[in-house]
Amino acid sequence: MTSRYVGLFAVAAAAIVLTGAGISAQEAERKGIPAPPGHVFKTIISGYEFRSKETRALQDDDLENPGFLAVERAADAWKKVEGSEGKSCASCHGEAETTMKGVGAAMPKWDDRLKKPVNLEQRINICRTEKMKAEPWAFKSQALTDMTAFVRFQSRGMPVAVKTDGPMSPWFERGKQIYYTRVGQLDLACASCHERNNGKFMRADFLSQGQTNGFPTYRLRDQRLVPLHERFEGCMFDVRAEPYKPLSDEFLALEVYVAWRGIGLPVETPSVRN
Amino acid sequence: MQRSRVAALALCLWAAAASAQEPIKLDVVNDSLPKSLTGAPGNAGAGKKVFLTRTLGNCLACHQVTSLKSEEFHGEFGPSLDGVAGRYSEAQLRLIVADPKRIFADTVMPAFYRNDGLSRVRPEFVGKTILTAAQVEDVVAYLKTLN
Numbered sequence: 001m002t003s004r005y006v007g008l009f010a011v012a013a014a015a016i017v018l019t020g021a022g023i024s025a026q027e028a029e030r031k032g033i034p035a036p037p038g039h040v041f042k043t044i045i046s047g048y049e050f051r052s053k054e055t056r057a058l059q060d061d062d063l064e065n066p067g068f069l070a071v072e073r074a075a076d077a078w079k080k081v082e083g084s085e086g087k088s089c090a091s092c093h094g095e096a097e098t099t100m101k102g103v104g105a106a107m108p109k110w111d112d113r114l115k116k117p118v119n120l121e122q123r124i125n126i127c128r129t130e131k132m133k134a135e136p137w138a139f140k141s142q143a144l145t146d147m148t149a150f151v152r153f154q155s156r157g158m159p160v161a162v163k164t165d166g167p168m169s170p171w172f173e174r175g176k177q178i179y180y181t182r183v184g185q186l187d188l189a190c191a192s193c194h195e196r197n198n199g200k201f202m203r204a205d206f207l208s209q210g211q212t213n214g215f216p217t218y219r220l221r222d223q224r225l226v227p228l229h230e231r232f233e234g235c236m237f238d239v240r241a242e243p244y245k246p247l248s249d250e251f252l253a254l255e256v257y258v259a260w261r262g263i264g265l266p267v268e269t270p271s272v273r274n
Numbered sequence: 275m276q277r278s279r280v281a282a283l284a285l286c287l288w289a290a291a292a293s294a295q296e297p298i299k300l301d302v303v304n305d306s307l308p309k310s311l312t313g314a315p316g317n318a319g320a321g322k323k324v325f326l327t328r329t330l331g332n333c334l335a336c337h338q339v340t341s342l343k344s345e346e347f348h349g350e351f352g353p354s355l356d357g358v359a360g361r362y363s364e365a366q367l368r369l370i371v372a373d374p375k376r377i378f379a380d381t382v383m384p385a386f387y388r389n390d391g392l393s394r395v396r397p398e399f400v401g402k403t404i405l406t407a408a409q410v411e412d413v414v415a416y417l418k419t420l421n
Binding site: 181182183184185186187188192193196197200201202203204236237240241242 | 328332334335336346347348349350351382384385392393394395396397399402404
């Protein structure tokens, strides 16, 4: 190896150490929350902080934010009787504003009966099939994404508070492993972009920490609300990897782990992203 | 007619898949690839196109080049490539493009001429390289113009 390579190695290594600890120059300028001890970042920052002034303004204004159309649609669906039991969500849960407060901030949650974590989409479908005896909603259907946004909206402003200990810990570990595993023809891991390179441009994309506190999120590109597992799929697809299936154990584990990376961030649903 | 076309297509796909299965062996000498991958020199003009095309090199996704200022959006993952021809020999540049992890351990830069040792590759890309040997040579020829 020539000495020039040694020099480059040193520079590269120093850069890795810096970004690995989450201290990039940009990070210091963006508003975030201090991470708990032992966290990967020093400061945990919402994807909101990485978006343009215009996009942020759209999210900040409830009347302009297009995500609210979904929330309103689901507020009606909440009261709609469906299935052979003659029940609506409201039959069991009453006013969502009180009964659903905090629920979306703590997802995914451990399910004792299924012996695995379930996320909000799955929980909604469990209620539909088991309590209402109604058909489950398909993943990515407008109905399911609307309802997910509606329930999570009831936690808006509350800190993300996912539990990762006890029976959740193997799921956390699995999610962490997926997060750091390079995949696809481009051979990149979630961490390659969202940990090592957040705050930098990748062509026209300004990379965030890849936090989940805003989901489902209204994407200007798609002109609709996008559920979290669709975003996971998209990121994997872009590196030419075969994505895991939405609601698969792998994506559930990843959702648990990535929620922890954003622990304490305020829920922003419905957020607006490009 | 219809049938023979389908058959021909199937044959093509099979042939491509079969030839793509062989793992590529690079003749690395002192952290460099002295020999052209095609046996012929590349074309800098064609290389510039490969460099810019999003589905090919997409090099600007991560690098900045001052002489390409008219192109929008230069990425920041990697260093500026201004003057890169002065920092590396042609043989070194060839290895950096073909398989950069041999030089920069743990880099985020993809290997553009490698077809194995990757995981969960989407089926349409399995066993294939991002660039062909000729495209790598063209990109290397283009990099040599960045004095």
